Amino acid sequence: MIPKKLIIAEDTINDIVEESNRHENVETGGLLFGKIIGECIIILKIIHSSTNAKRTHVYFEMDEDFAINITKQMEKNNLAYLGNWHKHLGYGGPSNGDDKQAELFLIQNSHKRNYLSLIIDFYNNDYNLIATNYSFDEDEFIKKDIQIQQIINIQELNKIFKRKKLNIRNFIDNLSKNLEDHTGKTFIHSQSNKSQSYKLFYEEIYDLQNSESKTKNKIVYSVFIKFPYLNISMTDKISIGVTLDHKLTRIVEEIQFSDIFFNIVELLPKLKNIFDKSQYYIKILLHSDNKKENSDFKNRIKIIKVIFRTLKSIYIQYSFKAKAKNVT
Ligand SMILES: [Zn+2]
Secondary structure (H helix, E strand, C coil): CCCCEEEEEHHHHHHHHHHHHHCCCCCCEEEEEEEEECCEEEEEEEEECCCCCEECCCCEECCHHHHHHHHHHHHHCCCEEEEEEEEECCCCCCCHHHHHHHHHHHHHCCCCCEEEEEEEEEECCEEEEEEEEEEEECCEEEEEEEEEEEECCHHHHHHHCCCCEEECHHHHHHHHHHHHHHHCCCCEEEECCCCCCEEEEEEEEEECCCCCCCCCCEEEEEEEEEECCCEEECCCEEEEEEEECCCEEEEEEEEEHHHHHCCCCCHHHHHHHHHHCHHHHHHHHHHCCHHHHHHHHHHHHHHHHHHHHHHHHHHHHHHHHHHHHHHC
16 A cells, blocks of 8 residues: 655754754755554654765765664664655755655565655745655555645544454564563463454463462462553553462553554563563562452352341331231
8 A cells, every 4th residue: 555645743843944954055964763554654753864974965875773773673663764864955845866766675674665755845944744754555656745744742642543343463563573672571472352452462481489478489470461452442441460379460551552553652671671570470470369359259148148147128018017007
């Protein structure tokens, strides 16, 4: 699918204008990161070029090592490399050279389906934004202007995607890869037949040498991320938490999916934190031990039965009296 719309926040545009003004009378530019959802390309992060970039009044070339390093970092945070932005000094949209560069990029990076070029063209004291998407259809190189939709801030995106459900299988696959890079632990995928929820979890057996319970020294501790469905909407909530022995579960946090999707909330550090605090969570869960809970539960049942019996006897007495009255 060829994207038809570019979504960019006003804050981001201001940032691009400022950076352009810092390099007077020469071209400059930077890298664009974000997401492609359906027909929308969403810019969520921009990175300005380093000092090593070549900047002249008709020409701009990025420092390639810098670009590669930044891209690796961003991909770890689930942000895809979308393309570049660069400044023109009043000569309009992409030049032949710009087209060639995009073509070369797509040929050299065959896993990329699209390349976005965003040009900020300055004339008089004003500027114009031009977005172009480049792609390949079989062997045909396609260049297409795309519409730019400005939004005030990234939060506004929540509204745009509110009703759209998206299949997040790819997102989850990427997430589990990133989790492995980030925590060094391999997460297991599991889908429940009943509830349709999807879970990524990591299990570990802990030896509880200083445990108060003598009967059990080993305990299975697992950390999970649970998605309510595979077809999720931006407003759905996912939960992260821990489980002991497949029984006791504690939800550590519930996060709106859009906050993770647009990297407003970073999931990886949160999960790392759960691992770091594993001993603490084990303690909490052991103290809400089922033995104590069970005895509480039994007590409650007893009390309810007593109340019920009392009520019943009151009712019987009352109806006897009522009947007696009716007779007379
Ligand atoms: Zn150019």
